[in-house]
Amino acid sequence: MKRVVAIDGHNLALQRGTGVATYGKNLANNIQEIGWDSWTLYGGPISRRQLPLLREISFFDYLGGTAPKKGWVSDAYAQTKELFRAPLGYTAVDIPKTGSVEARRFSGRLPEESRIFNVENLFNVSRRYFRKYNKFLKVRFSEKPDIMHWTYPLPIKVVGVPNIYTVHDLVPLRLPYTTLDNKRYYHRLIKGCIENGDHICTVSEKSKEDILRLFDASESDVTNTYQSVETDLLTGAKSQREAEQEVSGIYGLAPQSYFLFFGAIEPKKNVARLVEAFLSARLDAKLVIVGSLAWKSDEEMKLLNSMLKQRLDLSQRIQVFDYAPRPFLLSLIRSAKAVVFPSLYEGFGLPVLEAMQLGVPTLCSTEGSLPEVAGNASLNVDPYDVAAIARGLQILDRDSAVRQQLTLAGTERAKLFDAGNYKTRLLNMYEKVA
Structure with missing residues (x-):
């Protein structure tokens, strides 16, 4: 049976591609080429209680940029509900790919042959939870992957499997005047990835040097894989x-x-x-x-x-x-x-x-x-x-x-x-x- 690496779809879901989105799609394709299976975990506004067909429809609607409109009352209620639910963690739900939805327009953004999972509003919930409690949000899969590889620093951890976090660079800390990031939050987040994760992946020796210099990380726990892109x-x-x-x-x-x-x-x-x-x-x-x-x-x-x-x-x-x-x-x-x-x-x-x-x-x-x-x-x-x-x-x-x-x-x-x-x-x- 093939081993499985799950990655996040945080940047893959963006309407316009980023360098990290290119990294994520290429990562998934290379995972498959080394003989492992890849899964992708998204955070769309899709309720797990929906019927499978509606989950599939809602997922591609979300990829297409449609966002449900909420009034401030319903939004406040949802966030209050999150505060009680978040400490218990969330379970990823499968998004079927039956072909019922015409999805060819997304072929450039979706990793090939990758199973799709979703946790409702995962990335927004995790950030709010981390800001308030300084804890990583826990996610479970009903079938566990062998590794969870986060393509971007996110305050989320999959329970029961090794978690790898890719830290592409430390620009918000090295050149703080060039980004809008909250620098205290970002420092806390990278520190959290090192403490909660099992390994840190980065993409150059320069970035690895920065991580080891600015944080209490062991050299054996940081790997530079560089990057590759198939043009x-x-x-x-x-x-x-x-x-x-x-x-x-x-x-x-x-x-x-x-x-x-x-x-x-x-x-x-x-x-x-x-x-x-x-x-x-x-x-x-x-x-x-x-x-x-x-x-x-x-x-x-x-x-x-x-x-x-x-x-x-x-x-x-x-x-x-x-x-x-x-x-x-x-x-x-x-x-x-x-x-x-x-x-x-x-x-x-x-x-x-x-x-x-x-x-x-x-x-x-x-x-x-x-x-x-x-x-x-x-x-x-x-x-x-x-x-x-x-x-x-x-x-x-x-x-x-x-x-x-x-x-x-x-x-x-x-x-x-x-x-x-x-x-x-x-x-x-x-x-x-x-």
């Missing part, structure tokens, strides 16, 4: 020419005519300095920014928005798209002159790995885990030095030999993080914990 699954059926035609038709961009940044627009991503560097570098290429506006995005985009009012021509040189579905995003990456990612700090830096895997040269920063991931296969610059970023952009814009060299080096470097190596690291951790 060929979506690009294999599409030729380079087709990808370029897609980018031209949808975004009006010619191949290799632009630098691409993608990721949330927030302080740690350093978009403001990137825009300043681009404007001062006098480049032939355009700058394309793909990312949703997050906290303090107005400050990050202040210079660009101000300049756009004065120079209408800039709207042709710097183009901003708040979202691109993953297939289109991969086409944008493949058609770019280079991917630029001068982030102030990353726990891993998936955009750099994805670009290297796709044979696209990169510019990234010398901070956080990025030098660890990119090695010498990227043009690495000081993210706090606008002039250094500008010089890097000029080199990539004008020197085709450098771009070719980085393309070859990046493709080779990406092999260190391929699926085979990732599966080996993952299996070693699971064998150790189980």
Whole structure:
């Protein structure tokens, strides 16, 4: 009988994908490829008392973004009820997949061949419970998995099985001014994951170093598995020419005519300095920014928005798209002159790995885990030095030999993080914990 790893669907349920959502889906797929089964535990507003068919319908309604509306009275009643029920714990209920609901639109978000479970409002309840009592919410499965692997720090623990918590980075503590997180709550939560969990998983040696330095954790209880991402699954059926035609038709961009940044627009991503560097570098290429506006995005985009009012021509040189579905995003990456990612700090830096895997040269920063991931296969610059970023952009814009060299080096470097190596690291951790 196959062993089972359950993961959470906290980020998989989000309407727009995040790096952690990509991590979760890829994790589930790799669990299956090492010969184990994967389950996914969600926290949708779905009552366990519903009939199985209605649970299935409600689940996909929830994934589609529909949320039941509650008045403040019913919401207050529900939260009061939680305070009495939460100490007893919750039992996960199975969400059947009978095919009664047309669910193909969610294929990019749901882990393949994974059983689905749900606890009503799990993630919201657990946070309220932890804030009030400083305790992790207990969850039970009627059939126990062998391991529960939380893809994100959450104040929840599955009873009777080893619990692994992935801590991607400690940015709220290392760069507190770049996030909106309640820092005392976050510190308490990470401390709780270490104390309540059986193992901590992280995604770079830099993040592991931060965890060991800031918390009372044993080195033997923290494993760096790095990350891996399968881009060929979506690009294999599409030729380079087709990808370029897609980018031209949808975004009006010619191949290799632009630098691409993608990721949330927030302080740690350093978009403001990137825009300043681009404007001062006098480049032939355009700058394309793909990312949703997050906290303090107005400050990050202040210079660009101000300049756009004065120079209408800039709207042709710097183009901003708040979202691109993953297939289109991969086409944008493949058609770019280079991917630029001068982030102030990353726990891993998936955009750099994805670009290297796709044979696209990169510019990234010398901070956080990025030098660890990119090695010498990227043009690495000081993210706090606008002039250094500008010089890097000029080199990539004008020197085709450098771009070719980085393309070859990046493709080779990406092999260190391929699926085979990732599966080996993952299996070693699971064998150790189980």
